Amino acid sequence: MTDIVIPTGLWDAEVTPEGIVSNWFYADGTKVAKGDVVAEIMVEKSTFDIEAPADGVLSRSVAKDGVIRPGTVIGHVNAG
Amino acid sequence: MTSNRILPVSRAMSEAIAEEMRADPSVFVMGEDIGTYGGIFGATGGLLDEFGEARVRDTPISETGFISAGVGAAMSGMRPIVELMFVDFFGVCMDAIYNLAAKNTYFSGGNYKVPMVIMTATGGGYSDAGQHSQTLHGTFAHLPGLKVVAPSNAYDAKGLMTAAIRDDNPVMFMFHKGLQGLAWMASPDAAATVVPEDAYEIPFGQASVLREGKDVTIVTLSMMVHKAMEAAEALAKDGVEAEVIDLRTIVPLDRETILNSVAKTGRLLVVDEDYRSFGLTGEIIAGVAEHDPTLFKAPPRRLAVPDVPIPYSRPLEQFIMPDAAAIAEAARASLG
Numbered sequence: 164m165t166d167i168v169i170p171t172g173l174w175d176a177e178v179t180p181e182g183i184v185s186n187w188f189y190a191d192g193t194k195v196a197k198g199d200v201v202a203e204i205m206v207e208k209s210t211f212d213i214e215a216p217a218d219g220v221l222s223r224s225v226a227k228d229g230v231i232r233p234g235t236v237i238g239h240v241n242a243g
Numbered sequence: 244m245t246s247n248r249i250l251p252v253s254r255a256m257s258e259a260i261a262e263e264m265r266a267d268p269s270v271f272v273m274g275e276d277i278g279t280y281g282g283i284f285g286a287t288g289g290l291l292d293e294f295g296e297a298r299v300r301d302t303p304i305s306e307t308g309f310i311s312a313g314v315g316a317a318m319s320g321m322r323p324i325v326e327l328m329f330v331d332f333f334g335v336c337m338d339a340i341y342n343l344a345a346k347n348t349y350f351s352g353g354n355y356k357v358p359m360v361i362m363t364a365t366g367g368g369y370s371d372a373g374q375h376s377q378t379l380h381g382t383f384a385h386l387p388g389l390k391v392v393a394p395s396n397a398y399d400a401k402g403l404m405t406a407a408i409r410d411d412n413p414v415m416f417m418f419h420k421g422l423q424g425l426a427w428m429a430s431p432d433a434a435a436t437v438v439p440e441d442a443y444e445i446p447f448g449q450a451s452v453l454r455e456g457k458d459v460t461i462v463t464l465s466m467m468v469h470k471a472m473e474a475a476e477a478l479a480k481d482g483v484e485a486e487v488i489d490l491r492t493i494v495p496l497d498r499e500t501i502l503n504s505v506a507k508t509g510r511l512l513v514v515d516e517d518y519r520s521f522g523l524t525g526e527i528i529a530g531v532a533e534h535d536p537t538l539f540k541a542p543p544r545r546l547a548v549p550d551v552p553i554p555y556s557r558p559l560e561q562f563i564m565p566d567a568a569a570i571a572e573a574a575r576a577s578l579g
Binding site: 183185186187188189190193194199203205208210 | 247248249250251254424425426427435
């Protein structure tokens with residue numbers, strides 16, 4: 164099981180501590196490949212793509228519009 | 244390659260554009276904030292990084308200048324995609340659109356093609372006032388020489404964009420802001436769909452029957468498709484089976500699908516977010532009446548924005564905008 168983690172340093176978290184998951188691009192329980200853009204997050208009006216860290220089955224733990232910070236685990240990829 | 248991706252309309256559009264740019268060096272994009280920003284409604288995200296400033300060109304705020312330039316480029320062998328940020332801004336560049344792009348093939352006796360896509364954001368519902376919230380499907384569909392498309396979901400948006408770029412005629416690609424799947428604007432869940440990664444075309448002039456029913460035909464497009472589907476769900480609970488037709492293309496119009504449906508149901512409701520008078524809703528009803536008025540078991544109905552500027556006030560805007568409840572009510576009324 165590999166965590167999908169919001170990276171540190173994407174934006175200045177001192178200024179804007181929180182963002183949201185603005186889109187999931189794969190349904191819960193579907194297969195993804197390492198490097199697939201699985202989610203999009205929004206901080207202020209900037210968006211960032213989040214990639215799958217491994218091949219496997221996606222398990223989402225933060226819903227669309229859910230709050231994220233640097234280091235937040237938004238889901239997992241479970242190796243099939 | 245995985246094929247279970249669920250993309251919002253904005254990313255489906257940018258993917259279609261990117262694939263055509265890879266395949267054809269004559270395709271390029273220009274418009275306001277379409278480069279670094281990726282388009283204020285996300286339709287050109289990622290293109291600047293991949294293709295560079297020569298093919299993804301941020302323009303000054305002069306629609307007159309850059310849409311005219313697009314016409315010239317198209318007539319000189321390029322395939323430009325030009326973004327008119329809000330359709331409401333058409334006033335300053337309408338000469339380029341309807342006297343140049345729409346007519347130059349005709350004026351030149353077919354010696355010049357104008358393979359140009361004008362993509363433009365439509366629709367309201369988020370308090371952006373009367374010069375940023377119009378839909379104007381009818382304004383462009385009325386003018387000979389333009390093809391006009393208005394998708395309701397990501398799958399159709401990618402297929403229609405690919406077809407638009409490959410078409411040798413000018414195409415107005417009218418996308419609704421509220422369907423783009425942007426982080427800062429709510430979008431119906433059904434607007435984001437599974438989108439194949441490879442390029443595909445959706446042929447113009449083919450409507451889509453999204454829901455079959457025997458009691459009443461609801462013809463609509465763009466954002467109103469989602470409101471109509473919600474209304475159809477509510478009607479089904481009362482035992483009323485509505486058939487919902489998503490036009491997808493306005494010009495050319497799939498009259499056959501509409502006629503076949505009305506022949507079955509005998510009742511027609513046309514729903515559009517554009518203004519009511521002299522527009523798309525009336526044209527569709529007239530088309531059926533001209534073909535065979537005896538198809539109607541009840542007077543046809545239309546639901547659209549009343550002939551007033553779109554209000555800034557949220558309660559007033561919501562009052563004038565067709566919603567699922569109003570669509571269901573109009574459908575019930577046609578059943579008598």
